[in-house]
Amino acid sequence: MPGKQAAAAEETANAGRIRRGQLLHIVESAERAFAEAGFAGTTMTRLAEAAGLPKANLHYYFGTKEKLYRAVLENILTLWLDDMAPIVPERAPAEALGAYIRAKMGHSRARPHASKVFASEILHGAPHLRGFLTHELRRRVAEKTRVIEHWIARGRMAKVDPVHLFFAIWAMTQTYADFDVQMRAVLGCAALGTAEYEAGEQTVLRLVLHGCGLTTEDINEGEQGPCRS
Amino acid sequence: MPGKQAAAAEETANAGRIRRGQLLHIVESAERAFAEAGFAGTTMTRLAEAAGLPKANLHYYFGTKEKLYRAVLENILTLWLDDMAPIVPERAPAEALGAYIRAKMGHSRARPHASKVFASEILHGAPHLRGFLTHELRRRVAEKTRVIEHWIARGRMAKVDPVHLFFAIWAMTQTYADFDVQMRAVLGCAALGTAEYEAGEQTVLRLVLHGCGLTTEDINEGEQGPCRS
DNA sequence: GTCTATATCGAGATAGAC
DNA sequence: GTCTATCTCGATATAGAC
Numbered sequence: 001m002p003g004k005q006a007a008a009a010e011e012t013a014n015a016g017r018i019r020r021g022q023l024l025h026i027v028e029s030a031e032r033a034f035a036e037a038g039f040a041g042t043t044m045t046r047l048a049e050a051a052g053l054p055k056a057n058l059h060y061y062f063g064t065k066e067k068l069y070r071a072v073l074e075n076i077l078t079l080w081l082d083d084m085a086p087i088v089p090e091r092a093p094a095e096a097l098g099a100y101i102r103a104k105m106g107h108s109r110a111r112p113h114a115s116k117v118f119a120s121e122i123l124h125g126a127p128h129l130r131g132f133l134t135h136e137l138r139r140r141v142a143e144k145t146r147v148i149e150h151w152i153a154r155g156r157m158a159k160v161d162p163v164h165l166f167f168a169i170w171a172m173t174q175t176y177a178d179f180d181v182q183m184r185a186v187l188g189c190a191a192l193g194t195a196e197y198e199a200g201e202q203t204v205l206r207l208v209l210h211g212c213g214l215t216t217e218d219i220n221e222g223e224q225g226p227c228r229s
Numbered sequence: 230m231p232g233k234q235a236a237a238a239e240e241t242a243n244a245g246r247i248r249r250g251q252l253l254h255i256v257e258s259a260e261r262a263f264a265e266a267g268f269a270g271t272t273m274t275r276l277a278e279a280a281g282l283p284k285a286n287l288h289y290y291f292g293t294k295e296k297l298y299r300a301v302l303e304n305i306l307t308l309w310l311d312d313m314a315p316i317v318p319e320r321a322p323a324e325a326l327g328a329y330i331r332a333k334m335g336h337s338r339a340r341p342h343a344s345k346v347f348a349s350e351i352l353h354g355a356p357h358l359r360g361f362l363t364h365e366l367r368r369r370v371a372e373k374t375r376v377i378e379h380w381i382a383r384g385r386m387a388k389v390d391p392v393h394l395f396f397a398i399w400a401m402t403q404t405y406a407d408f409d410v411q412m413r414a415v416l417g418c419a420a421l422g423t424a425e426y427e428a429g430e431q432t433v434l435r436l437v438l439h440g441c442g443l444t445t446e447d448i449n450e451g452e453q454g455p456c457r458s
Numbered sequence: 459g460t461c462t463a464t465a466t467c468g469a470g471a472t473a474g475a476c
Numbered sequence: 477g478t479c480t481a482t483c484t485c486g487a488t489a490t491a492g493a494c
Contacts, residue, residue, distance in 0.1 A: 018477095036353060037269065037353055038267050038269060038270065038349070038352075040269040040270030044470060044471080045469080053478090054478075055471085056478075056479060056480080057477085059470085059471060059472075060477075060478075063471095064470080119348075119407075120267070120349070122407075122408050123345055123348055123349055123352070123407055124266055124267055124349070126411070133410070133411055133414035133415070138415050138417065141415050160432060160435065161432055164429050164431075165432060167404060167405075167432075168432055168436055170404070170408075171408070172397045175396060175397075175399070178351075179352070179396075181362070183396060185355075185362035185363045186362070186366060186370050186392060202390070203394060203397055203440075204397065207397055207436040207437060207440035211436035211440060213439075273487075273488060282460090283461050284489085285460075285462080285489090285490080288488085288490075289459075289461095293488080293489080294488070
């Protein structure tokens with residue numbers, strides 16, 4: 001009975017699609033909830049409210065609160081590594097670092113909750129991220145460090161410790177997501193808008209590029225896209 | 230009976246002294262415990278263990294877990310504001326900013342737990358610090374912003390947004406306490422030692438000073454202490 | 459002032475009807 | 477697959493002996 005089989009297959013596919021949709025919906029709403037209160041401070045009741053579902057459904061899909069939290073973290077990690085893609089030896093240092101900083105600032109603005117969940121995890125000893133930090137991240141940093149050293153050796157930028165340069169860039173860009181409450185209090189504004197992000201991006205670009213012996217004009221050197229200084 | 234009165238007074242003084250000692254001891258051990266797991270993630274049992282006392286004693290002294298946490302926070306806040314003291318119009322910009330950065334880096338190294346408790350509080354919306362952020366901190370930043378603007382107006386440093394400059398300095402220096410786990414994983418070392426802090430301080434100094442149109446040599450301009458570049 | 463024993467509540471997790 | 481009702485445990489907080 002091919003008709004019945006097809007219907008069954010379609011049903012299975014639909015079920016799978018619905019299931020994946022539910023999983024993604026739960027993970028996304030959980031990201032926001034965990035960002036507000038951290039792992040320990042977020043209750044299953046709160047997570048269920050955030051997803052608009054009964055608690056039992058979350059347990060049905062993820063088993064435990066910890067497994068749901070890990071799913072949220074994994075959903076975030078690729079962002080961090082992918083942002084480093086522009087840093088390749090062929091590109092000009094100012095252009096590559098500028099693109100990296102803009103990508104990081106963009107993520108702070110677009111995915112502030114993701115940044116906060118990550119920050120909270122690291123802050124409290126990263127018990128769920130040991131492997132990621134000591135393997136994937138470490139490898140990626142080592143790889144990009146070689147690119148920076150290559151630029152320095154060729155005299156294309158000043159001699160700066162590449163690893164600490166990354167620490168500085170991470171800190172300055174992620175702080176726009178993680179510490180937004182502090183910024184809003186100091187600036188006296190209800191929310192960080194385009195103006196604040198623009199000013200922040202300019203400041204970070206300035207410190208990093210000048211610190212590396214480059215100028216903000218170097219940014220568009222060899223770039224074909226529209227000028228955006 | 231002056232003798233008895235004196236003894237009673239001494240006893241009271243001793244009791245007061247012991248009490249203050251106990252309070253301080255509990256607050257200091259609680260700082261470490263809260264830094265490890267955040268407010269929600271730290272149990273009274275854990276706090277009691279950290280202080281080496283029964284749970285009931287903590288409740289006797291502080292009433293509730295939240296009041297103990299607030300005591301820890303208040304113990305920390307003055308640090309943040311006091312570090313800004315070097316920023317006065319009379320000093321040379323490079324020297325003042327350099328002193329500020331070294332003070333902040335010094336605190337990250339000497340009081341990493343304090344930094345983490347503060348970071349965790351801000352990260353989760355600063356429910357216990359609203360007043361501090363919107364009053365004390367905001368006022369202090371406004372005051373120091375005027376100093377920076379004064380330097381810029383006199384052509385003593387480049388035109389940089391003062392508030393975002395502070396955000397950048399806070400982020401870059403505090404990350405050495407808050408994200409030490411990530412740094413240790415990337416660097417492959419068991420603990421951040423003098424070498425790492427030196428390299429970090431040099432990097433932060435470099436980015437900030439060059440970003441402000443100053444050079445690292447400007448730092449000792451007009452300074453009478455020993456050269457420490 | 460100090461500590462043991464305990465009350466009370468809310469958390470994560472699950473059983474079982476639908 | 478979904479949800480209500482419930483179990484169990486560990487949390488904060490306190491009562492009351494010493």
